[in-house]
Amino acid sequence: MGDATPAKEHILILLPLPPNEEILGGIKKKHPGVTIKYVTLSFSAVFGLEPHNVPDGDFLEATILVTLAVLPNDIKFLKNIKLIHLFSAGADKVVDTPVWNDTKIPITNSSGVHGPQISEWVILQILANNHKQKLLLEWQKKHYWGKHTEVGWVRDYVGQRLGVLGYGAIGRQTARLSKALGMDVIAYTASPRTTPESKRETGYTVPGTGDDEGVIPSAWYSGLDKASLHHFLKQDIDVLLIAVPLTPQTHHFLGKEEFEILGKKNAFIVNIARGPIVKTDDLITAVKKSPKEGGLRGAALDVTEPEPLPEDSELWDVENIAVTPHVSGLGDTYADRAFAILDINLTNLEKGKPLINVVSRKKGY
Known part of the structure; x- marks a missing residue:
């Protein structure tokens, strides 16, 4: 042999x-x-x-x-x-x-x-914020049957706009789910996507999910400079999903100036990318401001700077900020x-x- x-x-x-x-x-x-x-x-x-x-x-x-x-x-x-x-x-x-x-x-x-599980986490967070889930869970623990006036009227997401900063697999699946909620979606990428071919997803996608052809966004924006970013952020964004990779260009990409732009619409920030993309102190300041002051509606962070987040970090206790320990991508x-x-x-x-x-x-x- x-x-x-x-x-x-x-x-x-x-x-x-x-x-x-x-x-x-x-x-x-x-x-x-x-x-x-x-x-x-x-x-x-x-x-x-x-x-x-x-x-x-x-x-x-x-x-x-x-x-x-x-x-x-x-x-x-x-x-x-x-x-x-x-x-x-x-x-x-x-x-x-x-x-x-x-x-x-x-x-x-x-x-x-992890496009499916992370996008589900994103939807969970924006709905939990809208429907005062944190407050309702506190009431349940206290066995308290609260009054309708204490909850206030809920503005559903029909007609609201999702801005996806980084239109990759996670952004595309979140766009798909958000579209089902009645939201408008706009996309932001590092390089221009002006043709049908350039808008297609070329990487791995879980079958039956995402936006392989790139047809969901009503508009596309691009660039890595501040002027391009600010032009995107000025498009009446109600919810901003941060889904860009951490690179030297995106380090502290979002800070005081960017949150002031988003605050004009009282936007909600979701970060599932990397903590250092956001200037934490600037985010805290923006969320603490009232809507009349141009503050943000709130934020949901699955990533922080640093990680693990220290016990004494102010992020833990800001009323309209939800923090989870980098778990949105977990899945069997x-x-x-x-x-x-x-x-x-x-x-x-x-x-x-x-x-x-x-x-x-x-x-x-």
Whole structure:
């Protein structure tokens, strides 16, 4: 008998999750010859709080690396790697590493996997604010049957405008749900989207969700300069969804000037992107102002600066600000979808087709 057929790819998976044998078995069955080494790491190791202790030889043997942020200490151990697949949507954990700066290894991300659950969290927050859910829960705890006048009239979202700052998978699915509520949607992207082709989603989308053709927004805006951003924010926005990646261009992208513009419509701010995109003190000041003073209606933050949010942060106690501990993307389908992207790209590698969800080193996402 001759030698066994050599493995086409050797995948090294470094994640803080136990292996799902059904998913891994499906990948092996669909891609004969692929071998997989799965290493379950602690969250502390994944986020650099303790050494990861993955042997250099494991990196050296691999041709594809699947990771959240764990990389070898020396890029020479990645000399056989042809693809790094990030289990996160953002790439900010690997930006400014030697892998990013000193190699040309393609990096793909898991953008699109949590569009459904994060968009549901967004809708939950804007409805909870509108319907005084925090107050009603307090009443329930006190067994208090409050008066209608204490709740006040609710203005539903029909006819209100959602501004989506960053029209990716999360923004597109939120737009879809908001449209069902009767809202108008406008989109903002870094680069112009003036043609039907440019408005299409090219990355991973959970089937049956989103806005693949980019037809939901009634208008599109673009740019990374303040003038372009301010032009967008002046479009009578009632709810602003922050869904842009954190890059040097978007660091503290929204502060006093921007909140003053949005305050003219008493807008509500939702941030599911990254905390440092927003100047926290400016947001607190804007929410504390009354509508007559040009204040914001409120905010819902799943991300903060810093994280974890310190116990003594004022954000916890501002009446119209809801804070959750970066949990909007949690979902029992996360791993299935992130591995689905890897599966698609394995097929694309085999067929010589372009990879999906490729991170641009120039853009940072």
